[in-house]
Amino acid sequence: MxxxxxxxxxxxxxxxxxxxxxxxxxxxxxxxxxxxxxxxxxxxxxxxxxxxxxxxxxxxxxxxxxxxxxxxxxxxxxxxxxxxxxxxxxxxxxxxxxxxxxxxxxxxxxxxxxxxxxxxxxxxxxxxxxxxxxxxxxxxxxxxxxxxxxxxxxxxxxxxxxxxxxxxxxxxxxxxxxxxxxxxxxxxxDSGQKGGWVNGAIYDDLKAQIALGRSVSNNIFFKRFAERLSTFGTLSGRTQIDSELKTSIAEFFWLNYLTIIEEKGINKIFFESGSSIAYASRKFIEYVYEERQSYHDWLHEKLQIRTNNFLTFLDLLLIDSSWQPLDVRLQPNGPFSSDYGASYGMIKNAKVRSATKHNREEKGLHKDANEAIFKMTEELKIDFERSGMILMTASGLYLEKESRFYGPHVGSYHNMLLKRSLLSMPCPKVIFLDQKKWGLEFDSDNCYAICDKTCGDDLTWESLKTKTPLAVALAAFEKDQQDNLAKSLFSEGFIHQEKGTVKAGAKGRWPIIAGNESFWKFFS
The missing domain is CATH 3.40.50.10140 (Toll/interleukin-1 receptor homology (TIR) domain)
Structure with a gap:
């Protein structure tokens, strides 16, 4: 854009x-x-x-x-x-x-x-x-x-x-x-804070791009919606970071998997929060719209879309008026956070074990958190245990195997709890990342490890990548960076790989999808 x-x-x-x-x-x-x-x-x-x-x-x-x-x-x-x-x-x-x-x-x-x-x-x-x-x-x-x-x-x-x-x-x-x-x-x-000045010609151009028509700007309800949208400043900033990488991996994923997903009987897709997944849902809409006749029955009679992603939910609700509405629902229900644009439902009330927000010395999770995860997991199983698929993301994935924080991590406590529920699902899961997030070191002051080894359960990164259908979708700026990612993914057990190049913006980007043995068997 x-x-x-x-x-x-x-x-x-x-x-x-x-x-x-x-x-x-x-x-x-x-x-x-x-x-x-x-x-x-x-x-x-x-x-x-x-x-x-x-x-x-x-x-x-x-x-x-x-x-x-x-x-x-x-x-x-x-x-x-x-x-x-x-x-x-x-x-x-x-x-x-x-x-x-x-x-x-x-x-x-x-x-x-x-x-x-x-x-x-x-x-x-x-x-x-x-x-x-x-x-x-x-x-x-x-x-x-x-x-x-x-x-x-x-x-x-x-x-x-x-x-x-x-x-x-x-x-x-x-x-x-x-x-x-x-x-x-x-x-x-660059992270989304307001400030600065632009040339008058650029301002006029930008103003024209975002101007509301008179019938809209005079409508008190639309004005209220616009005011509400303006509070999502952090989320808006995140959509602009590495947008070409996010676009290219989303495009490459649907190009390779949309038809296979339908053929394998997957009728329930969960789009998790995060700007990377918002790009994935946007490309999903574009692809099925281009081939809407081929996917008509699956889209409107079988497919159920669930999401806790503000951008995805809004995008799917405002789908082209010439379409039949899609079956899209908010799950878990609840207000959207203004930082990540995510809804957390009952998980939002789960207590942090440590009294200090960023203290990582405490072991395991608070009992309220475990109860919330259990209830959320049972709720998700109803829809996703048999014919579901989960598309999710993370702030980074730490590759130090001896560390208690080995695996994916996020910047929000409640986001970490929801991701534990999603990852515990037996259905296929795809984690969307980019070259900067793969191997990103764990920041003990600001991050929450999803697979913290001190939680005392089977939800470790080692277990996830060997016992459940799991894939990682990445994109790189250059071909040699893609090759390095491929080697690292292979060493982590994601041995079945598809690589390509996608035109994104002014340059080509280099996406790669790598699945473990269970993921490959499911889709082969």
């Missing part, structure tokens, strides 16, 4: 804050570098004459910026002494600018004067103040500066990684600055 590719043209406003005189040259160089990077610089130099000491103007500028960069040298800079702000005492503009940035939750990139250079400069200032007889006042300023330096690095929500600079080497500062800006944009904005 054109919208995603054009987000590369988005430009960001970057406010650069520092003490004034000692870092004037550094700020100028960073502003020039900002322009070279294609973004907009902001800072006190760019204010109108007479406004430089107006906190309202400063706050307005910082509020409108996307990224806040702060340089902390060996000086505090200009104090705030304006009579309009009598409540502010012993506060400096740089300190206040930082507080404003935190107030509006701006991404903060700190750069500190190297420790050795900082200490040397402080010593020189202290010696000079003793000669002038103002050591007490300077000592208080130095203490304030040191505390401020620590405050910025610690941050309001956890320690920040700071860059360092020297008064005598602005070129190095510019290089580090470029990398920091790129990383911050990737972390905060």
């Amino acid at each position: 054109e919208i995603h590719s054009r987000t590369n043209d988005r430009k960001y406003k970057i406010f650069i804050s520092s003490s004034f005189e000692d870092l004037k040259d550094a700020r100028i160089q960073l502003m020039k570098r900002t322009l070279k990077l294609g973004h907009f610089p902001g800072g006190m130099e760019l204010f109108y004459p007479g406004e430089t000491r107006n906190l309202e103007v400063i706050e307005r500028e910082i509020k409108s910026c996307d990224i806040f960069v702060i340089l902390i040298g060996a000086r505090l800079g200009m104090p705030i002494t304006d009579d309009d702000y009598p409540e502010i005492d012993h506060v400096y503009y740089t300190m206040e600018e930082y507080e404003i940035a935190c107030k509006y939750n701006k991404p903060v990139i700190p750069f500190l004067l190297y420790e050795e250079e900082f200490n040397k400069a402080i010593e020189e200032i202290t010696d000079s103040s003793k000669k002038l007889g103002s050591s007490s006042h300077i000592s208080n300023q130095i203490e304030t500066l040191k505390n401020f330096r620590n405050t910025v690095v610690q941050g309001p929500q956890g320690k920040r990684i700071a860059g360092f600079f020297s008064y005598n080497d602005t070129s190095h500062l510019c290089e580090v600055y470029s990398g920091a800006i790129s990383a911050t944009i990737n972390e905060y904005f």
